[in-house]
Amino acid sequence: MTVPEFAPRLSHAGQRTPLRTAPNRLLNAPARYHELEFRHRRLLVVLAAYDSEVPEAMIAAASRLPVHVARGWLIRLSEIGMVRQLPGGWQLEEAITPLAQNDLAQSVHVALLLPRADLLRPPGDSTVERRLYLACLSIFxxxxxxxxxxxxxxxxxxxxxPYLSPEDLTFLTNPHAQLDIVICSPSLMPVLAIEADGPQHDVPPQVERDRRKNRICRVAGLPLVRLRVRPQLSDESLHYHLGKALSALAQQTRLSERGHEELARALSRLA
Known part of the structure; x- marks a missing residue:
């Protein structure tokens, strides 16, 4: 008996089987954005808030996450085409940027933590200085x-x-040497300075600094008013003591040369 020769059928002969390719993650990312979990979207919105390449530690701090947790989530987001890693940190992919920016502007549910109010503080070294400044804004x-x-x-x-000692010159250039409040003319030339002196100005180191400041202002021809203030002063008392100090200064003839108009206007309002 003749055994037939086995000849398998090669149905794929002459054909090229296409390679299996992964879906284009960058093209699919925008469609998947709204399917992300809340925690992941919040990371993307943090990146949108900075609008630049953001270091990993800053992203973690803004999101209130441990750095290793934020890193893991960012790696996962990069795998699905949401972010990319750069030498200095992480950045949104271009296709995701408008979606995250929209969340930043409109989506309350993202609960963005930036900007945080506790990172900001009002100008001025003390509450008294700020209160005195607000009073000066009104009366001047x-x-x-x-x-x-x-x-x-x-x-x-x-x-x-030529008019100051070496010690006074050193004090003048010290970045911490400043005047609490300065009143300017319409051309922004300083015409009057006001210092809010609390109890700390009775301590010897501060007393010497105040003397140097007085000498520098005297040489420069800038009238300087020192006002003794206490935090518990009411607004009415603060205005009263300010008016008293300005009235005393008005008796000095030098004010006829500088700041006379500003001082006269202030005193008329405090009268």
Whole structure:
């Protein structure tokens, strides 16, 4: 008996089988954005808030997550085409950016933690300074009123050099040497300075600093008012003591040369 030769059928002969390819993660990412879990979307919105390449530690801090947890989630988001890793941190993929920015602007449920109010504080070194500044804004209007101005920004060091000691010059250029409140003319030239002196100004180191500041202002021709204030002063008492100090200053003839108009307007409002 003849055994027939086995000849298998090669149905694929001459054909090319296409390789299995992974879905294009970047193209699919926008469609999958709204399917993400809340925790993942919040990371994307944090990146949208910074609008740049963001270090991993900053993303974790903004999201209130441990760094290793934030890293794991970011890696997962990169695998599905939401973010990309750069040398300095992480950044949104271009197709995801408008979606995350929309969440940033509109979606309350994302519960974005940035900006956080506790990262901000009002200007001024103390509550008393801020209260005095607000009072000056009212009584000196429309004159510009500045809060916490460095001495070196007001007094020309080279011009003052012949008139000040080396110690006073060093104090003048110290970045921590500043005037609490400065009243300016319409051309932004300083015409009057006000210092809010609390109990700390009775301590010897501060007493010497105050004397140096007084000398520098005297040399520069900038009238300086020192007001003794206590935190418990009412607004009415604060205005009263400010008016009293300004009235005493008005008796000095030098004010006829600088700040006379601003001072006269303030005193008329405090009367």
């Amino acid at each position: 209007a429309p004159s510009p009123v500045l809060l916490g101005v460095r001495l070196a920004r007001l007094v020309d060091e080279e011009a003052a050099r």
